[in-house]
Amino acid sequence: xxxxxxxxxxxxxxxxxxxxxxxxxxxxxxxxxxxxxxxxxxxxxxxxxxxxxxxxxxxxxxxxxxxxxxxxxxxxxxxxxxxxxxxxxxxxxxxxxxxxxxxxxxxxxxxxxxxxxxxxxxxxxxxxxxxxxxxxxxxxxxxxxxxxxxxxxxxxxxxxxxxxxxxxxxxxxxxxxxxxxxxxxxxxxxxxxxxxxxxxxxxxxxxxxxxxxxxxxxxxxxxxxxxxxxxxxxxxxxxxxxxxxxxxxxxxxxxxxxxxxxxxxxxxxxxxxxxxxxxxxxxxxxxxxxxxxxxxxxxxxxxxxxxxxxxxxxxxxxxxxxxxxxxxxxxxxxxxxxxxxxxxxxxxxxxxxxxxxxxxxxxxxxxxxxxxxxxxxxxxxxxxxxxxxxxxxxxxxxxxxxxxxxxxxxxxxx
Amino acid sequence: xxxxxxxxxxxxxxxxxxxxxxxxxxxxxxxxxxxxxxxxxxxxxxxxxxxxxxxxxxxxxxxxxxxxxxxxxxxxxxxxxxxxxxxxxxxxxxxxxxxxxxxxxxxxxxxxxxxxxxxxxxxxxxxxxxxxxxxxxxxxxxxxxxxxxxxxxxxxxxxxxxxxxxxxxxxxxxxxxxxxxxxxxxxxxxxxxxxxxxxxxxxxxxxxxxxxxxxxxxxxxxxxxxxxxxxxxxxxxxxxxxxxxxxxxxxxxxxxxxxxxxxxxxxxxxxxxxxxxxxxxxxxxxxxxxxxxxxxxxxxxxxxxxxxxxxxxxxxxxxxxxxxxxxxxxxxxxxxxxxxxxxxxxxxxxxxxxxxxxxxxxxxxxxxxxxxxxxxxxxxxx
Numbered sequence: 001x002x003x004x005x006x007x008x009x010x011x012x013x014x015x016x017x018x019x020x021x022x023x024x025x026x027x028x029x030x031x032x033x034x035x036x037x038x039x040x041x042x043x044x045x046x047x048x049x050x051x052x053x054x055x056x057x058x059x060x061x062x063x064x065x066x067x068x069x070x071x072x073x074x075x076x077x078x079x080x081x082x083x084x085x086x087x088x089x090x091x092x093x094x095x096x097x098x099x100x101x102x103x104x105x106x107x108x109x110x111x112x113x114x115x116x117x118x119x120x121x122x123x124x125x126x127x128x129x130x131x132x133x134x135x136x137x138x139x140x141x142x143x144x145x146x147x148x149x150x151x152x153x154x155x156x157x158x159x160x161x162x163x164x165x166x167x168x169x170x171x172x173x174x175x176x177x178x179x180x181x182x183x184x185x186x187x188x189x190x191x192x193x194x195x196x197x198x199x200x201x202x203x204x205x206x207x208x209x210x211x212x213x214x215x216x217x218x219x220x221x222x223x224x225x226x227x228x229x230x231x232x233x234x235x236x237x238x239x240x241x242x243x244x245x246x247x248x249x250x251x252x253x254x255x256x257x258x259x260x261x262x263x264x265x266x267x268x269x270x271x272x273x274x275x276x277x278x279x280x281x282x283x284x285x286x287x288x289x290x291x292x293x294x295x296x297x298x299x300x301x302x303x304x305x306x307x308x309x310x311x312x313x314x315x316x317x318x319x320x321x322x323x324x325x326x327x328x329x330x331x332x333x334x335x336x337x338x339x340x341x342x343x344x345x346x347x348x349x350x351x352x353x354x355x356x357x358x359x360x361x362x363x364x365x366x367x368x369x370x371x372x373x374x375x376x377x378x379x380x381x382x383x384x385x386x387x388x389x390x391x392x393x394x395x396x397x398x399x400x401x402x403x404x405x406x407x408x409x410x411x412x413x414x
Numbered sequence: 415x416x417x418x419x420x421x422x423x424x425x426x427x428x429x430x431x432x433x434x435x436x437x438x439x440x441x442x443x444x445x446x447x448x449x450x451x452x453x454x455x456x457x458x459x460x461x462x463x464x465x466x467x468x469x470x471x472x473x474x475x476x477x478x479x480x481x482x483x484x485x486x487x488x489x490x491x492x493x494x495x496x497x498x499x500x501x502x503x504x505x506x507x508x509x510x511x512x513x514x515x516x517x518x519x520x521x522x523x524x525x526x527x528x529x530x531x532x533x534x535x536x537x538x539x540x541x542x543x544x545x546x547x548x549x550x551x552x553x554x555x556x557x558x559x560x561x562x563x564x565x566x567x568x569x570x571x572x573x574x575x576x577x578x579x580x581x582x583x584x585x586x587x588x589x590x591x592x593x594x595x596x597x598x599x600x601x602x603x604x605x606x607x608x609x610x611x612x613x614x615x616x617x618x619x620x621x622x623x624x625x626x627x628x629x630x631x632x633x634x635x636x637x638x639x640x641x642x643x644x645x646x647x648x649x650x651x652x653x654x655x656x657x658x659x660x661x662x663x664x665x666x667x668x669x670x671x672x673x674x675x676x677x678x679x680x681x682x683x684x685x686x687x688x689x690x691x692x693x694x695x696x697x698x699x700x701x702x703x704x705x706x707x708x709x710x711x712x713x714x715x716x717x718x719x720x721x722x723x724x725x726x727x728x729x730x731x732x733x734x735x736x737x738x739x740x741x742x743x744x745x746x747x748x749x750x751x752x753x754x755x756x757x758x759x760x761x762x763x764x765x766x767x768x769x770x771x772x773x774x775x776x777x778x779x780x781x782x783x784x785x786x787x788x789x790x791x792x793x794x795x796x
Contacts, residue, residue: 051694052697052698053697053698072697073694073697073698074697074698074699074700074701074702076698079698080694080695080698082694082695083691084689086689086691086692086695087695088692088695088696088710089692089714090713091713099699099709100698100700103699103700103701103705104700147695147699
């Protein structure tokens with residue numbers, strides 16, 4: 001076990017395109033760190049650079065205290081789990097797991113002991129004589145895990161290990177993975193595009209974004225899941241983390257004595273002082289155009305909240321409802337042009353154009369309790385938990401009062 | 415035909431020829447006759463065109479055009495007419511006849527050009543040199559007792575053991591090495607190595623005839639590169655193709671040279687098909703490049719290696735041209751296939767030639783079976 005340090009790591013391909021830039025990460029000994037981001041954000045490339053499968057063109061990589069930039073993968077003492085399992089098809093499950101140990105000339109009995117122990121942990125003992133071809137996806141994934149475990153490496157690197165499994169199995173394996181890490185305590189770097197996986201597994205989560213010539217930095221925010229959820233550093237992180245995504249609308253704040261009002265799309269709600277405290281320097285932005293963020297979970301039907309503050313309510317025309325049993329999602333439109341910053345455009349991808357076609361309406365989603373009798377076309381009063389409101393700068397998308405992500409400091413100051 | 419009943423009649427004849435009224439039955443019969451007539455017409459056309467193609471005085475260009483038309487349109491028309499004819503038959507019958515009609519022509523051609531000659535060869539192998547009298551297994555006894563045929567059998571076995579193994583080994587080495595090159599250099603290296611494949615064995619023999627070319631000392635400069643080097647080192651020139659038993663090895667080199675490209679191209683694509691994740695997983699597991707090759711890549715391409723090897727075994731068993739052109743089987747270089755041609759067309763000993771042909775056939779068969787089995791197993795995996 002060891003810590004892993006990425007010191008200003010970058011990757012430029014021979015044709016000059018940059019995939020990764022200025023990544024600084026201190027992964028603690030025993031930490032479970034998740035790299036998450038949309039496709040093309042460089043997360044897999046970073047993992048492959050840690051593994052030694054991809055050349056590091058900039059910066060320094062340490063595993064433990066050793067500089068490993070020029071150390072071949074076999075000497076880095078790390079184990080990797082691949083998305084498509086990458087089992088050796090001509091070897092039995094036992095041999096697959098024992099391969100790395102045999103190459104290291106470990107005594108036979110020790111190999112056997114380790115493989116059997118890992119097989120027991122992963123409940124694959126009965127398959128040890130089978131070839132990978134005769135296993136199901138979930139079983140193959142266990143073998144791939146087993147191959148990593150028996151090595152007892154300094155760190156596990158996992159490249160979307162669950163994304164080839166069906167939804168139910170994925171949830172089950174996620175829990176097992178979490179338990180396994182608790183037991184072994186091995187430093188783990190885990191790549192995924194699934195923010196739910198990221199939030200449930202990671203001690204800390206690093207949100208990444210594709211680099212651009214103007215912004216050669218991938219890292220947006222590295223933080224524990226709750227911090228990521230409650231204090232996203234910019235609109236990119238705010239929009240990526242959370243499902244359904246955070247609602248965003250243009251608006252401004254008005255100070256009226258001690259009270260601050262949020263004004264957006266013809267609505268006026270009283271902002272809880274807690275929200276203001278969470279955004280240092282917000283006092284200087286009174287009256288400025290801002291992006292207001294409200295998570296779907298911070299709404300509730302006014303009829304279902306005892307003593308709902310009328311100053312924190314909005315009335316909406318319900319467009320669509322989705323009943324999920326545990327909760328109901330209510331979709332409605334606000335009379336304001338949709339928030340369209342570079343962050344949002346990048347997150348939406350191709351869907352951005354569709355959004356633009358929608359014209360001067362902003363889509364909102366509210367989560368209400370399932371026993372609210374609501375159908376499309378209804379007029380519904382919603383109360384907002386304004387203590388949890390988020391305020392972002394509309395030009396560069398950085399949260400008011402937050403330390404901007406690397407590479408965006410200059411934009412924030414200007 | 416404008417009335418409703420006749421329309422209904424028309425319908426029934428369309429679906430089944432025996433179920434309709436008297437009117438429908440007549441129409442059905444008419445259709446059958448028409449279909450048979452169409453088939454007959456097409457067969458006549460085919461026969462007439464075939465005889466025209468044999469006419470030596472006819473216009474060559476017309477013949478060529480006709481041959482192409484026959485090959486493309488004629489075959490299509492034949493099958494189309496057969497299909498129509500079969501469809502006109504009563505349903506129960508037509509479904510049974512249909513497979514025969516479609517497979518039939520191919521089966522007949524296969525029988526006439528493949529099965530019959532094979533059986534005939536076996537029969538001839540039990541007859542004397544003019545194929546007049548039955549001589550039992552005399553021809554086979556001759557093959558296994560005469561020294562020249564024994565030499566050819568020994569040589570063929572050596573060829574089959576040595577050449578495919580070396581060719582596959584070199585092909586595999588090249589395939590592995592070119593895989594490490596950049597895309598462009600890989601393409602050019604591959605085409606260079608593959609180039610000899612484009613040359614026929616006879617052409618290759620001519621090329622290598624120059625390499626091994628020999629002039630006795632004092633009869634001019636050595637134009638063969640081998641002798642040129644050899645004499646430049648101060649030795650007397652050597653007639654390489656007469657040096658027993660090494661002349662066999664010199665001939666084998668030619669086949670290896672010509673076939674390595676084939677082995678390399680097939681094995682190279684097999685190596686490329688090994689998932690990169692598996693290779694990466696092995697690297698992370700701690701494999702050196704050599705361990706990676708032998709423990710991961712080689713087992714993954716093993717089935718392809720077997721296919722290439724068996725294909726080469728068959729090629730080498732049947733090898734005739736290189737030996738025939740280079741040495742004509744002199745100086746202990748003959749092989750079975752070369753012996754066979756010599757017996758047939760030089761010695762006009764049909765019995766002996768046929769016996770050698772049968773031996774060759776028997777020798778190739780098991781390899782063929784392995785190859786087909788392997789191929790089917792591959793298909794089953796996909």
